[in-house]
Amino acid sequence: MNEVVRAVIIALGILIVMMTIAASLIWVERRALALWQDRYGPNRVGPFGLAQVLADMVKIFFKEDWIPKFADRKVFVVAPTIIIMTVLMSFAIIPYTREITLVDLNIGLLFFLGMSSLGVYSVVLGGWASNNKYSLLGTLRAAAQMVSYEVFMGLSLMGIVMITGSFSLVDIVEAQRKVWFFIPQIIGFFIFTVAGIAETHRLPFDLPEAESELISGFHSEYSGMKFGMFFVGEYLGITLISGMIVTLFFGGWLGPAFLPPVVWFLLKTFVFILFFVLLRASLPRPRYDQLMSYGWKFLLPLSLLNLIVTGAVLLFMK
Amino acid sequence: MKHDFTVVEELKTKFSALEFVEQTTSDGVPTLWVPKESIVEVLGYLKNEVLKPYRMLYDLGAIDERERKHREGQPISDFTVFYLLMSFERNSDIRLKIALKGEYPTAPSVTRVFQNANWYEREAYDMFGIKFDGHPLLRRILMPLWWEGHPLRKEHPARATEMGPFQMPEDKSIEEQEVYEFKPEHWGLKKSTETTDFMFLNLGPQHPGTHGVLRLVLQLDGEIIVDIVPDIGFHHRGxxxxxxxxxxxxxxxxxxxxxxxxxxxxxxxxxxxxxxxxxxxxxxxxxxxxxxxxxxxxxxxxxxxxxxxxxxxxxxxxxxxxxxxxxxxxxxxxxxxxxxxxxxxxxxxxxxxxxxxxxxxxxxxxxxxxxxxxxxxxxxxxxxxxxxxxxxxxxxxxxxxxxxxxxxxxxxxxxxxxxxxxxxxxxxxxxxxxxxxxxxxxxxxxxxxxxxxxxxxxxxxxxxxxxxxxxxxxxxxxxxxxxxxxxxxxxxxxxxxxxxxxxxxxxxxxxxxxxxxxxxxxxxxxxxxxxxxxxxxxxxxxxxxxxxxxxxxxxxxxxxxxxxxxxxxxxxxxxxxxxxxx
Structure with missing residues (x-):
């Protein structure tokens, strides 16, 4: 088969599957949250309320798409698309299986970190363009939070790079044939997960949105499909971070042969998605300064320590 | 519940020049009419000097006495302001009253003695039109600023049917909207200092964190609160x-x-x-x-x-x-x-x-x-x-x-x-x-x-x-x-x-x-x-x-x-x- 056609098919496949997953996550999250909170959640539309996803989509597409008069129009419109684009771009480098890999970049990990940095622009521009004080406060928090936690996210992954000797995600998964990296890199796993939550600004790190304080923070002024894009962007972000955790620490597609590799990958990813939802159901939200000092005073030294120890062990084993 | 009446004697000894009128009430709280000029002094004494002091201003309010028939033994008064103090050491209260004469009388403000008298006096002003001399910021508190009249006065209508049909023409609506605009200088707040410009954040009356229709205007330096102006009264139902x-x-x-x-x-x-x-x-x-x-x-x-x-x-x-x-x-x-x-x-x-x-x-x-x-x-x-x-x-x-x-x-x-x-x-x-x-x-x-x-x-x-x-x-x-x-x-x-x-x-x-x-x-x-x-x-x-x-x-x-x-x-x-x- 022609390489180009193959790549296009995989790209389309990934796009469709990921968008579907992100959309169905709306339902998954609402049902799972409800389960943990002793209530039903959406259970009326279709079997188990599954058609709620469709209903939500129809609703959000047909909602009045209102742009406030005081907003900076162009930036306001562009902002929500950025988050969708950067997250979707990151999906390109994830190896779902050995065969289903769109590109095996030799700087795959750096590409992922770069894309997640660009994602900050979405939040910052969106909040800034809204020209609303609550959005502004949300944006300030988001900018500080995401920029800081990127540092630890990057550092937490360097241990893996040292062990593997490669930035390619396929190589990283292959290197986990003997043992999944979450065992030697347990600290890296912990920091990456925390930073991942902060990057997707989910509870307990949802300070940029912080409903009880900032109403909706940076997307207070958004409605209709533009709001929907932030919304789906968040779910895509969860899927991406879960996928990355699985790829980097839990052996990606690797698993006993009784299930096909892609199923292993999806199953593991789903577990982490549920973990994200569970976090939301159980934890309160720290204060902004607490979040920052936790990052800089605890996570940063920890990730540096992790690097030093990993390096020392590697040198010793040589 | 027995209240401590020894305080009445203590007051009479301390302020022998003043004429106190005692009133018996069903609840057994010692109730004294004090000349209005001396109320600040008397409250100050009760709060700071008397043995086992009355440290809390528990309540303050006003009464429109103009239509009241049964006032046996009470001084002549058109409006009365009452102060209820609570003593923790005595486990007892005392109620002081001042008689005010005239349609829109003036009383001395006691905010110098009790800080929390501030809102209570604003409420009494809002509801009765009684002015308090020396009050730091005597504005309406429960009723909207555009309200005409003072609702708890006896001549103020109580029902909508007594007030004529309600109308809200465009210009009145705009005018009333403008009243809600927050102007920091009205509240004695500065917009900036030499080093910082403050941000004023309007929080509420519709906000997920305020548990109801409460409006707080925050004066912010970054995310740090410098001061707050609470605006209440959205839930006032009379x-x-x-x-x-x-x-x-x-x-x-x-x-x-x-x-x-x-x-x-x-x-x-x-x-x-x-x-x-x-x-x-x-x-x-x-x-x-x-x-x-x-x-x-x-x-x-x-x-x-x-x-x-x-x-x-x-x-x-x-x-x-x-x-x-x-x-x-x-x-x-x-x-x-x-x-x-x-x-x-x-x-x-x-x-x-x-x-x-x-x-x-x-x-x-x-x-x-x-x-x-x-x-x-x-x-x-x-x-x-x-x-x-x-x-x-x-x-x-x-x-x-x-x-x-x-x-x-x-x-x-x-x-x-x-x-x-x-x-x-x-x-x-x-x-x-x-x-x-x-x-x-x-x-x-x-x-x-x-x-x-x-x-x-x-x-x-x-x-x-x-x-x-x-x-x-x-x-x-x-x-x-x-x-x-x-x-x-x-x-x-x-x-x-x-x-x-x-x-x-x-x-x-x-x-x-x-x-x-x-x-x-x-x-x-x-x-x-x-x-x-x-x-x-x-x-x-x-x-x-x-x-x-x-x-x-x-x-x-x-x-x-x-x-x-x-x-x-x-x-x-x-x-x-x-x-x-x-």
Whole structure:
């Protein structure tokens, strides 16, 4: 088969599957949250309320798409698309299986970190363009939070790079044939997960949105499909971070042969998605300064320590 | 409850040149008329100099005396301003009154002595048009700034039908909108200092974190709060004005809506004053039923508070669990009263009905259900490290500050002062029960939560004792003022028939007098200061609510914290906007 056609098919496949997953996550999250909170959640539309996803989509597409008069129009419109684009771009480098890999970049990990940095622009521009004080406060928090936690996210992954000797995600998964990296890199796993939550600004790190304080923070002024894009962007972000955790620490597609590799990958990813939802159901939200000092005073030294120890062990084993 | 009358002599000795007029009131609070020029001096003496001082300005309000008939022995007065002080050392109150003459009189402001007089005087100005000399910022507080007239004056109409058709033309609408625009200089706030420009953030009246229609304007330096201007009154329904046109009996359901999470506890506060006024003795069974329902409502209120407080600091789930429990509490309330949030079930002289068959099982189930749930909340909320990080050391104030601002209830006890009127001035038979008064130490958000968590356990104890020791007997007093009156002899003799007929059609007539009994309700101390002019309804009904005082202190306790902390502070105070605005 022609390489180009193959790549296009995989790209389309990934796009469709990921968008579907992100959309169905709306339902998954609402049902799972409800389960943990002793209530039903959406259970009326279709079997188990599954058609709620469709209903939500129809609703959000047909909602009045209102742009406030005081907003900076162009930036306001562009902002929500950025988050969708950067997250979707990151999906390109994830190896779902050995065969289903769109590109095996030799700087795959750096590409992922770069894309997640660009994602900050979405939040910052969106909040800034809204020209609303609550959005502004949300944006300030988001900018500080995401920029800081990127540092630890990057550092937490360097241990893996040292062990593997490669930035390619396929190589990283292959290197986990003997043992999944979450065992030697347990600290890296912990920091990456925390930073991942902060990057997707989910509870307990949802300070940029912080409903009880900032109403909706940076997307207070958004409605209709533009709001929907932030919304789906968040779910895509969860899927991406879960996928990355699985790829980097839990052996990606690797698993006993009784299930096909892609199923292993999806199953593991789903577990982490549920973990994200569970976090939301159980934890309160720290204060902004607490979040920052936790990052800089605890996570940063920890990730540096992790690097030093990993390096020392590697040198010793040589 | 015996109040300490020695203070009257102390005052007379100290201010021998002044002419005090003593007034007897039904509630037994020493009541003195003081010449208006000397009120500041007298209050200052009572607060700072007298032995065992009266440190809290518990209440301040005004009375329009112009249409009152029964004023025997009282100085001539068109308007009266009264001050109620509370002494913790004496466990006693004193009420001072000043007589004002003229249509729009002026009184000296006492804000120099008591800081918390600020809002009370603004309210008296708003409602009566009384000016207070020396008040820092005498503006309307409950009514909108564009309001014409002062609602609690007797000539002000009480019903919409007395006011002519309502019209809102475009220009009036714009004008009224403009009134709400916040101009910092009106409130004495600076827009900037030499080094910083402040941001003014309008929080509310529609905001997910304010628990109702409360508007706070924050003066911010970054996310740090420099000052707050609370704008209240969005929930004002004219409870006190309504009281003047309802009968004693038909006003009762309105009290439910004063603190809408406290249900029958409001009834109790109202009835404690009213029954003192009418000299009605309550049968034992009615007392215990009342206590039991009040404690169920206390738990119910605290459950709602706990859930929403956790949500304020970002914990999404507890509110769903506490609402499950709340439903259990409501099942008792529903079975007993037939209503949920606003039963209005107590009556003058007793309760509306006896307990239904099988109430024991419901109460027993609730008593078995709650303790394990409370344990779970201790782990899930109180033990959570992020929750502690958000609440410990936030919104601090100490006992002195609390007293200065008129803080009562769990918020006062969280500072370490064991002051619960259920123990200190037992009413409705609370002295018959064994229970402890939980107190905190630091007076921060976390301690306020700890106190309320423990209060739920103590309430369960009280309910259990009610269950075990429910006395037999009537649930209504045989006093003729009981409403509705006992009917069993109605068809037997003409006297009872007439009494019953009048009492049901007009409602009971309370003897002329004044009474304001302080009652420990859920959020603090509430009292209904009722003035009867020998009629079927109140001449004046002044409601002192705890939330009003708590709200006034919010700017003080929030300064130099962040917006996120403000949400924790608001949540921990447990106020209800209906209780603030009345």
């Amino acid at each position: 409870q006190e004005k309504i009281a003047e046109r309802q009968s004693w009996h038909t006003y009762l359901p309105y009290t439910d809506r004063v603190d809408y999470l406290a249900g029958v506890v409001n009834n109790l506060a109202y009835l404690m004053s009213l029954e003192v006024l009418g000299g009605i003795e309550i049968p034992e069974r009615a007392k215990v039923i009342r206590v039991m329902l009040c404690e169920v409502f206390r738990i119910y209120n605290h459950l709602v508070w706990l859930g929403t407080f956790a949500q304020d600091v970002g914990q999404l789930s507890p509110v769903f669990y506490t609402f499950t429990d709340r439903e259990k509490a409501l099942s008792i309330i529903e079975a007993v009263t037939g209503f949920r949030m606003h039963p209005g079930w107590f009556r003058i002289g007793g309760t509306a009905a006896d307990l239904p068959k099988g109430w024991e099982t419901l109460v027993r189930n609730f008593l078995d259900w709650m303790p394990p749930r409370l344990k779970e909340y201790d782990k899930m909320v109180m033990g959570n490290r992020i929750f502690k990080a958000r609440t410990v050391g936030v919104g601090l104030f100490n006992v002195e500050e609390a007293i200065e601002w008129g803080i009562t209830g769990p918020n006062l006890r969280a500072c370490g002062l064991e002051w619960d009127l259920r123990k200190r001035r037992p009413f409705s038979g609370y002295d018959q029960f064994e229970f402890d008064i939980p107190i905190g130490q630091n007076g921060d958000c976390y301690d306020r939560a700890v106190v309320r968590m423990e209060e739920m356990r103590q309430s369960l104890r009280i309910i259990e004792q009610c269950l075990k020791n429910m006395p037999e007997g009537p649930y209504k007093s045989s006093n003729p003022l009981t409403t509705p009156p006992i009917k069993d002899r109605t068809m037997m003799d003409i006297e009872t028939l007439i009494n019953h007929f009048l009492n049901v059609s007009w409602g009971p007539v309370m003897p002329p007098g004044e009474s304001g009994v302080a009652v420990e309700t859920i959020k603090g101390i509430t009292s209904y200061y009722l003035i009867s002019d020998g009629s079927t309804g109140a001449y004046r009904n002044h409601i002192r609510t705890p939330s009003f005082a708590h709200m006034q202190m919010v700017p003080f306790m929030s300064r130099s914290y962040t917006i996120a902390d403000l949400m924790a502070i608001l949540g921990s105070l447990d106020f209800v906007l209906a209780d603030v605005d009345r």
